[in-house]
Amino acid sequence: MFFEHYNYWIFVILLMIGLYTVMSRSNLIKKMIGLSLFQTAVFLFYITLGKIEGGTAPILMEGEDVLYSNPLPHVLILTAIVVGVATTALGLALIVRIKETFGTIEEDDILRMEDEQK
Amino acid sequence: MEEFTDVFLMVLLIVGTLGVLYVNNLFVATMLLGAVSLIMALIFVNLDAVDVAFTEAAVGAGISTVLYLGTLALVGANEKPRGKRSPIPLLASLLVGGILAYATLDLPKIGSVDTPVQMSEVTERYVYTSPEEIGVPNMVTSVLASYRGFDTFGEVTVIFTAGIAVLLILRQLHRRREDEETPGNPPFQKVKAEGSPHDLVPHVVAKLLIPFILLFGLYVQFHGDFGPGGGFQAGVIFAAGFILYSLVFGLDNLKKLIPVHFVEIILAAGVLIYGGVGVVSMLKGANFLDYNILSADPIAGQHLGILIIEIGVGVTVTAAMLCIFYGFAGRSDELEKNNGE
Amino acid sequence: MNALFSQAPILAIVIPLMGAPISALFRGAVLPWAIATMLSAASFWFSIDLLVHVNTVGPISYELGGWEPPWGIEYVVDPLSAFVMMVISGISTGVLLYARESILKEVSTDRLGMFFAAYLLALAGMMGITITGDAFNIFVFLEITSLSSYVLISMGERTDRRALFAAFQYLVMGTIGATFILIGVGLLYAMTGTLNIADIASKFDAIAHTTPVRAAVGFLIVGVAIKLAMFPFHIWLPNGYTYAPSIITAFFAGTATKVSVYLMIRFIYTMFGEDFSFGEIPLTSMLMTLGVIAFLSMSVVAIFQDNLKRLLAYSSVAQLGYMTVGIALASEMGLIASITHVFNHAIVKTGLFLTVGAIFYMVGSTYIKDLAGIGQRMPITSFAFVLGGLGLIGVPLTPGFVSKWYLVQAALERGDMVGYGLTIAMLISSLFAVIYVWRVVEVMYFRPAPEGAECKEAPLSMMIPCWIFVIAIFYFGIETSVNIGFAEAAASFLMGGAK
Structure with missing residues (x-):
């Protein structure tokens, strides 16, 4: 039972750690790192779905009866990885500007400054 | 043997992510994140996803790390330690994790041939007809x-x-301003x-x-x-x-x-x-x-x-x-x- | 059906999508704006074309790349998606007509080409989410929309640095929401082996009892709820709407959350089927509870805001509560109410945010205390705000009244205590709306203007679009055949057609 779903358990644990990092940490960079982990966990889930026991990478080979793993999840995750890095770049750019205007990248401090500004 | 490598890599993965969570130096956290991406790429190779592994290594371990390092150079690398902790993040993550764990109960065994994903007509055509239809291996x-x-x-x-x-x-x-440079100054x-x-x-x-x-x-x-x-x-x-x-x-x-x-x-x-x-x-x-x-x-x-x-x-x-x-x-x-x- | 029309489904999306890189190439202010406005108008034109077509001839399926579904990605134009596309592209075009002066004042003038590129991408993304019949394609276009919205919101930093942090908060929430949708799609894919929504729907009943599918439903609903700013996931919305540039707030208030309402309806009715959503799992009670809490509590919160934009933002969260309740009622009448309210609230809220933008243009502030005496200084703008406010409250002859009327009917149709309770709650919430609108009107008209305040209206190029929206509010409040007619067609299609 455990080994049949081994990758899925790892996916769940990674996802939980990622989500917890995003939500519990006040440092904005740490939040972005958590978000990256959170997304990476989902990649593992999709890729696992496509795996066939004894299969090979989905690139046509000579010979009959070759078992190929499913290419579709790979395609989806290629897209998701791209989306992930785009989000990271945008988030980090915002963090740089936040540091320049607020002088800090700790959420707690920023929220306090925003309250004072009101 | 393959199972052993798998288990070993996955344990490394978990250790790496826990490291990311607990380390206070953001440089270290970034490097660990890069390592996690690289391990993930290795796991993808094991799972026959070579294209994805290639991309994950180039992007997750490469470009992302460069971006983080570039940002850290601008904003500083130390995370401020935090006093109070609210229980909500932990509860929320446990809830999400719990629902996902529940979801995996009925998921088919990993790697089996008769899962809905592998049996699907969609997969069939992509794997068996595409080389003829599109002519790309x-x-x-x-x-x-x-x-x-x-x-x-x-x-x-x-x-x-x-x-x-x-x-x-x-x-x-x-x-x-371009005119600041001496015109005709060779780059070397x-x-x-x-x-x-x-x-x-x-x-x-x-x-x-x-x-x-x-x-x-x-x-x-x-x-x-x-x-x-x-x-x-x-x-x-x-x-x-x-x-x-x-x-x-x-x-x-x-x-x-x-x-x-x-x-x-x-x-x-x-x-x-x-x-x-x-x-x-x-x-x-x-x-x-x-x-x-x-x-x-x-x-x-x-x-x-x-x-x-x-x-x-x-x-x-x-x-x-x-x-x-x-x-x-x-x-x-x-x-x-x-x-x- | 001529050759151009047969391509209309893709043209409505690809015109703004490919217009974005073109707009990004241009420097200066006027040309990118003109390009964006024209392309948005073209998209609007194709949407109207499609809407008329599907309501007379029937749904259209467009195969991208010439691959038939489920192997390729399919675009599906049905009465619901065509209606929502018409709303999105229409609002976008109206806002762009107004944008030129406002944007010059609020956003730095260099790189306006890229600013309008991001705007067009947000538009194309939302249109793409609406029209697609493929579950993963939803995720891709959702991310196009999200990334461009983060950057558009952050462009408010010139007026208020808090825009940057608001954009970051939205980025974190939005990414979590989108990833939840990705997980939900993945779980459904694991059990069905397909990504085509119609295909998933046809296989859904056979696997509805399995744990991955149940979890998938949860992840999809929560993911959309985050994007929809449904209570209690709404925190990103007030900040985002308050600090974004005026036209961006007006644009998103009329479109972004509406797309999420659309996705909610799509998932619940087309993908899961109403028997499962409301019979097998307690979606009615969950959504209804959250919806009622949303429109009651957020209306109260709105009363106590000191920033006009934030007040209207909280009011938006409250209005989204009405739409959620309409979905949760699980009846044709409830759906009509929700779908009509998508349209009605879009024009009312966008109109209001545009007038606020005009006030900001002249006064330089959206804090209510700074608006004293505006009624005398800017009578035309202020009057537009009052008329829009009436629409927000839901006074008869405005579309707000029409949708609430349908919602009350849908509630009373149930004939039980819940229905009566709901009606009373809606009355109370409308009363709160009267209070928060009145608070602003009172300051505008009955507080003396500070000494030396100038007495001037905003430029004509801003006033005319504002008034187009105001006139539209009353037109669609009185002549309801358009909004109600198309909403009825969409609702009966959903209840009868699919599944």
Whole structure:
């Protein structure tokens, strides 16, 4: 039972750690790192779905009866990885500007400054 | 044996992520994140996803790490320790994890042949018919560029969005004035002026390496039909070559070689090349991105279509990575100048 | 059906999508704006074309790349998606007509080409989410929309640095929401082996009892709820709407959350089927509870805001509560109410945010205390705000009244205590709306203007679009055949057609 779903358990644990990092940490960079982990966990889930026991990478080979793993999840995750890095770049750019205007990248401090500004 | 490697890698993965969570130095956290990505890429190889592994290694462990390091250089690397902890994040993550654990109960056994995913008519056609229908041995390329080519168009648009977003957010503080430079100043003098004798080794190594990096980029770009690779990975490799050049020879020299405005133009051009294929197929009377119509022979049409859109992807990805690099690296240059004044 | 029309489904999306890189190439202010406005108008034109077509001839399926579904990606134009596309592109075009002066004042003038590129991408993304019949394609276009919205919101930093942090908060929430949708799609894919929504729907009943599918439903609903700013996931919305540039707030208030309402309806009715959503799992009680809490509590919160934009933002969260309740009622009448309210609230809220933008243009502030005496200084703008406010409250002859009328009917149709309770709650919430609108009107008209305040209206190029929206509010409040007619068609299609 455990080994049949081994990758899925790892996916769940990674996802939980990622989500917890995003939500519990006040440092904005740490939040972005958590978000990256959170997304990476989902990649593992999709890729696992496509795996066939004894299969090979989905690139046509000579010979009959070759078992190929499913290419579709790979395609989806290629897209998701791209989306992930785009989000990271945008988030980090915002963090740089936040540091320049607020002088800090700790959420707690920023929220306090925003309250004072009101 | 394979199972053992799997288990070992996964344990490393968990240790790595826990490290990311608990370490207070953000440099260390970033490096650990890069390591986690690299381990993930190895796991993807084990799971037969070579294209994804390639991309994850290039992007997760490569580009992302560079971006984080660039940001840390600008904002500082220490996380402030925190006193109070609210229980809500923990509860929320446990709840999400719990629901997912519950979801996995009825999921079919990993790797079995008779799961809905493997039995699906969708999979069947992608695996068994695509080599004849599209004529490309790499099924990932067939699905990516043809069957689901519109998703990939969306993906290119996402990258384009990220490029213009970083340019908009990290707008340069001052316009760089060209007349500050002495006209006709050959670039190598500047290098000498900036560098120290210790830079000799990196200079030589970089000069040796960069042509090969670019050549490898071209190979990955055009070999994507037959093996892992394609426009996206090639774009990242290309950009990496230029970024290496900039790291060794200075940002200003790279900007002279590839001006920001030119990068902006090719950033847009890539999307237009991709979309242009769709427009041409519409003008020829077929649906958007239908490559069959591009040539009298459908297989030749598919080949042509995939070739052109992959070039579009490669161009936009290279340009977007450079835009993002210019945004971050330009920022630190500006700050240094401002502090110096 | 001519050749151009047969391509209309893709043209409505690809015109703004490919217009973005073109707009990004141009420097200067006027040309990118003109390009964006024209392309948005073209998209609007194709949407109207499609809407008329599907309501007379029937749904259209467009195969991208010429690959038939489920192997390729399919675009599906049905009465619901066409209606929502018409709303999105229409609002976008109206806002762009107004944008030129406002944007010059609020956003730095260099790189406006890229600003409008991001705007067009947000538009194309939302249109793409609406029209697609492929579950993963939703995720891709959702991310196009999200990334461009983060950067558009952050562009408010010139007026208020808090825009940057608002954009970051939205980025974190939005990414979590989108990833939840990705997980949900993945779980459904694991059990069905397909990504086509119609295909998933046809296989759904056979696997509805399995744990991955149940979890998938949860992840999809929560993911959309985050994007929809449904209570209690709404925190990103007030900040985002308050600090974004005026036209961006007006644009998103009329479109972004509406797309999420659309996705909610799509998932619940088309993908899961109403028997499962409301019979097998307690979606009615969950959504209804959250909806009622949303419109009651957020209306109260709105009363106590000191910033006009934030007040209207909280009011938006409250209005989204009405739409959620309409979905949760699980009846044709409830759906009509929700779908009509998508349209009605879009024009009312966008109109209001545009007038606020005009006030900001002249006064330089959206804090209510700074608006004293505006009624005398800017009578035309202020009057537009009052008329829009009436629409927000839901006074008869405005579309707000029409949708609430349908919602009350849908509630009373149940004939039980819940229905009556709901009606009373809606009355109370409308009363709160009267209070928060009145608070602003009172300051505008009955507080003396500070000494030396100038007495000037906003430029004509801003006033005319504002008044187009105001006139539209009353037109669609009185002549309801358009909004109600198309909403009825969409609702009966959902209840009868699919599944």
